[in-house]
Amino acid sequence: MTYADRAAQFRALHRAGHPLLLPNAWDHASAAALAHSGFAAIGTTSLGVASAAGKADATGDTREETLRLARGLARLPALITVDIEGGFAERPADVAKLAAELAAAGIVGVNIEDGRPDGTLTDTATQCELIRAIKETVPDLFVNARTDTYWLSAGEAGETERRAAAYQQVGADGLFVPALQDEKTIATLVTTFDLPLNILYAPGRLTYTHLADLGVRRVSTGSLLFRASLHAAVTTAQAVERGGALPEGLPSYADAEALSAGYDQGADQGFSGPGGPAT
Template sequence: MTPFEEFRALHEPAAGEPLVLPNAWDHASAAALAEAGFRAIGTTSLGAAAAAGKADATGDARAETVRLALGLVRMDALISVDIEGGFSTDPDEVGRLAAELAGAGVVGVNIEDGRPDGTLADQDRQCAVIRAVKGAAPELFLNARTDTHWLPGHTSETARRADAYQRAGADGLFVPGLQDGHTIAALIQDLGVPLNILVAPGGPSAEGLAALGVRRISCGSLLFRAALHAAVSTARAVADSTALPAGTAGIPSYGEAQALSDRFGGAGG
């Protein structure tokens, strides 16, 4: 089984539990997740962009995203990359990027239809992007993200876009912001591809999503944001001479953190 086939198989009911895909923003975070036993790891576009001092979803972090991807594929892990809207308005250019990533060993990509101005990409244009990616890199698992539940006033478009994207060749559908169990179950009934849901505080648990038939659960930027919170909380505790936050007992030692690079391929890229 090739890595592409292995990643695809993780989305199938025969795999048992849904694929829980944690999202890394640099080599160290990906290595730590691999060390913890996660076979498949995604990237977070917010984390990759913010770590470079750039804004998410604007296309400005293309170079950082590609550099991160080319470094992570050196690890013994299945790597899926969030490429925002494709970093281009030209479907063929997005296809060339997909082919580059697949050629390097990336097994999946996530492409979104939301735009920074709060609108959705034209549906036909987005279908053209999906077809271009699948034509250039048919082995890639293309997770088509629609932001109909994130952007106000677009929830009624979810089913129509889901149908159009899977007809265009998408291998999975991602609907961040969708949390209602009845709506999730109804959408799954009409889909012929795995549904990906973004975990959210206060939303359904992984167990609950599995019971609904969700096949992929993403962490998105949650881990990156949690790491920022933990870093600031720990620094504040040191500055205030107060007890360190709960959980710091599990912080890796210097040697353990350094060893991650030795075990998982170095910084690469």
């Protein structure tokens, strides 16, 4: 299967009425478990990747960790999209180079955000240059343009729409607005733009079914699974100490080891990235 075929498969998963539920992994084991469970597509969480490396999230300091992880995840039987924060660089050419490296490994999508570590938003024109550079370098790569208009502030529908229009104009394939939970604004974005709208799942807020009814085409879990795993690790350790009941259905040692069998760094899945031979 060619890269274009895989990219088309990923794009097709963004459909109205039955949005792509995208679980976000933070290492090879978590992604392998999700793939083994049948999820057709898996994303990464920048918080999980950074925390696993002992680094802070959203500081642009995990380029190598992200690329290394992506190369391993691309060997899994699932379509992989990667969170690249703000691109891990300021120059469009450098961001495009990273996108090309990810695509060469078999990654079919990226998230790129306009929020800065200092809590401000990147200038729209500058962000558009980054998106344009990625699309010109790897046209088939699904660029999910994340705008932090709600994540970093109380949110402003007008600014969100202005940025969405600009990102769509330069070739973005999807629009991601984390922290947005207002039904009216979601419905407006769905009807105003051709870009599939991605919403971050928020526990206790809009359900997957409700988001589907609003026309959302992608629902991400973000750092939720990573944070849930931390909680599970601590509560399980406490249960051992206190003699309490352990969670049921825990995978065995052999089960966990088997998740990565056949997908190590030397595995050959017959894929060589854009421009490579079809298999």
